[in-house]
Amino acid sequence: MLIVWELVCRLFHIREFILPAPSVIAKSLVEFRRPILEHSWWTLVTTLFGFALAIVGGVLLGVALGFSTLVYRGLYPLLVGFNAIPKVALVPILVLWFGIGAVPVVVTSFIISFFPIVVNVATGIATMEPELADVLRSLGASKLDVLRKAGLPRAMPYLFASLKIAITLAFVGSVLAETIGGNAGLGFLMVTAAARFDVALVFAGLIAVAVMAVGLFVICVLVERRMVRWAFRGELVM
Amino acid sequence: MIMNELSSSAIESPAFVELRDVSLSYGEDADSILALDNLSLTVGKGQFIAVVGPSGCGKSTLMKVVTGLVLPSRGTVKVGGEAVTGPIKNVGMAFQNATLLPWRTIRDNVLLPFEIIRPHRHKLRAERTYYVGLVQRLLITVGLAGFSEKYSWQLSGGMQQRANLCRAIVHQPSLLMLDEPFASLDAFTREELWFVMQQLWMDRKFTAILVTHDLREAVLLADRVIVFSQRPGRIVYETDVVLPRPRTLETTYLPLFTDLVHDLREKIRPGPPS
Numbered sequence: 001m002l003i004v005w006e007l008v009c010r011l012f013h014i015r016e017f018i019l020p021a022p023s024v025i026a027k028s029l030v031e032f033r034r035p036i037l038e039h040s041w042w043t044l045v046t047t048l049f050g051f052a053l054a055i056v057g058g059v060l061l062g063v064a065l066g067f068s069t070l071v072y073r074g075l076y077p078l079l080v081g082f083n084a085i086p087k088v089a090l091v092p093i094l095v096l097w098f099g100i101g102a103v104p105v106v107v108t109s110f111i112i113s114f115f116p117i118v119v120n121v122a123t124g125i126a127t128m129e130p131e132l133a134d135v136l137r138s139l140g141a142s143k144l145d146v147l148r149k150a151g152l153p154r155a156m157p158y159l160f161a162s163l164k165i166a167i168t169l170a171f172v173g174s175v176l177a178e179t180i181g182g183n184a185g186l187g188f189l190m191v192t193a194a195a196r197f198d199v200a201l202v203f204a205g206l207i208a209v210a211v212m213a214v215g216l217f218v219i220c221v222l223v224e225r226r227m228v229r230w231a232f233r234g235e236l237v238m
Numbered sequence: 239m240i241m242n243e244l245s246s247s248a249i250e251s252p253a254f255v256e257l258r259d260v261s262l263s264y265g266e267d268a269d270s271i272l273a274l275d276n277l278s279l280t281v282g283k284g285q286f287i288a289v290v291g292p293s294g295c296g297k298s299t300l301m302k303v304v305t306g307l308v309l310p311s312r313g314t315v316k317v318g319g320e321a322v323t324g325p326i327k328n329v330g331m332a333f334q335n336a337t338l339l340p341w342r343t344i345r346d347n348v349l350l351p352f353e354i355i356r357p358h359r360h361k362l363r364a365e366r367t368y369y370v371g372l373v374q375r376l377l378i379t380v381g382l383a384g385f386s387e388k389y390s391w392q393l394s395g396g397m398q399q400r401a402n403l404c405r406a407i408v409h410q411p412s413l414l415m416l417d418e419p420f421a422s423l424d425a426f427t428r429e430e431l432w433f434v435m436q437q438l439w440m441d442r443k444f445t446a447i448l449v450t451h452d453l454r455e456a457v458l459l460a461d462r463v464i465v466f467s468q469r470p471g472r473i474v475y476e477t478d479v480v481l482p483r484p485r486t487l488e489t490t491y492l493p494l495f496t497d498l499v500h501d502l503r504e505k506i507r508p509g510p511p512s
Contacts, residue, residue, distance in 0.1 A: 131333040131417075138305045139354045139409070140327040149353065153341050230341040233391050 050109025062121025095181035112173035120162035124155025260313035288456035296471030330406035
């Protein structure tokens with residue numbers, strides 16, 4: 001595919017600020033490796049911050065939703081409504097509140113990756129077999145015991161499945177926020193480069209984002225395999 | 239001789255489970271469904287009772303009422319002489335669906351009751367070898383000796399159901415509730431498990447209530463078979479099963495056995511079309 005790309009660019013003399021050839025992008029990657037690395041590091045840190053917050057908040061809220069029908073009925077419609085808001089629209093507000101910098105980036109990354117975690121954890125807990133709950137309750141288990149012994153372990157595969165989605169979304173959130181309200185990070189780098197018509201550098205930034213997102217996705221998959229091996233019934237799938 | 243001993247014990251044993259005029263309806267006023275209607279039932283200590291009836295006759299509701307998972311709308315339930323006001327303790331339950339925890343090995347699944355019941359839950363850590371020993375011995379008696387380190391999903395349905403039975407009785411409950419535990423098994427496995435169940439019961443002498451659709455199963459395992467009517471559940475018939483134990487596959491071909499099954503079948507009629 002890269003070869004086709006390269007050939008198309010050369011044969012049709014496509015100008016560099018429309019679509020740079022892979023070789024040009026590669027050159028740009030090497031040339032600007034220091035700023036790319038620095039901004040990548042910044043994006044990685046903010047994304048992971050947002051992602052970590054999303055895991056903590058998502059698991060807590062997911063458990064509350066799955067545990068109590070009252071919380072579920074009260075909060076679920078709100079959550080769905082909130083999730084329906086395009087997050088791009090929120091970034092300017094966040095910038096207004098927190099100023100330009102890392103905070104709106106972390107917050108955007110958090111709110112965008114938070115939702116799938118909540119829904120999955122809640123589903124995992126709420127879909128527990130009623131017979132299993134009966135068995136436990138007839139042994140004298142409290143609601144907390146049922147949650148600890150059956151609900152939480154049961155929700156783990158759901159959690160890890162959602163993490164794979166959430167980590168990708170977390171990158172979407174942070175890069176998005178950086179393009180609007182950042183003063184560092186790959187999103188910021190790409191906007192600045194685009195303003196200078198340095199499209200090769202924009203693509204180089206894209207590649208850096210993709211590499212990090214795929215890398216973290218793979219880490220999530222590996223953690224999942226380790227933690228919930230039982231859920232795959234011995235057959236490992238991506 | 240065994241026959242006499244058994245029939246006399248069935249009559250004289252003190253009541254362990256007592257239901258008096260129990261009714262239960264689900265839902266609110268106009269939409270409410272009457273699941274149990276004025277039910278009175280006594281189960282002696284150490285007795286094995288089977289409840290049969292057409293589907294949707296409130297048999298499973300009966301299970302919940304006896305164990306206190308659901309409180310009756312009217313009437314009283316007593317277990318072991320005490321009125322049931324909430325989920326009672328020291329019960330074992332097994333359902334059609336084995337509901338083993340897939341993230342635990344078979345051994346850890348059977349160990350689960352000890353992690354919940356007081357005082358075991360506080361002693362488990364210190365005396366783990368003792369409890370694991372209990373579990374291992376029980377697994378051996380049901381033919382799961384080599385499977386304790388396996389996960390439930392690595393086992394066949396019959397094996398899973400054996401483990402499920404183990405989990406239901408490992409803590410020496412005084413009452414065992416069985417809700418069609420063999421219903422999803424093939425005929426041969428099911429028969430095999432009847433005898434596993436019988437052996438466990440003869441060894442431990444807990445009180446057992448078995449809900450089933452299978453009349454042969456009911457007659458083979460129980461001291462007394464109770465026939466429920468179409469919803470709302472009422473007792474329409476009951477009969478003592480005076481067959482010597484241990485009952486074997488041969489027992490199921492005895493005229494007395496087939497007569498009993500035949501007799502019970504006559505009593506179960508589909509309800510009026512509604």
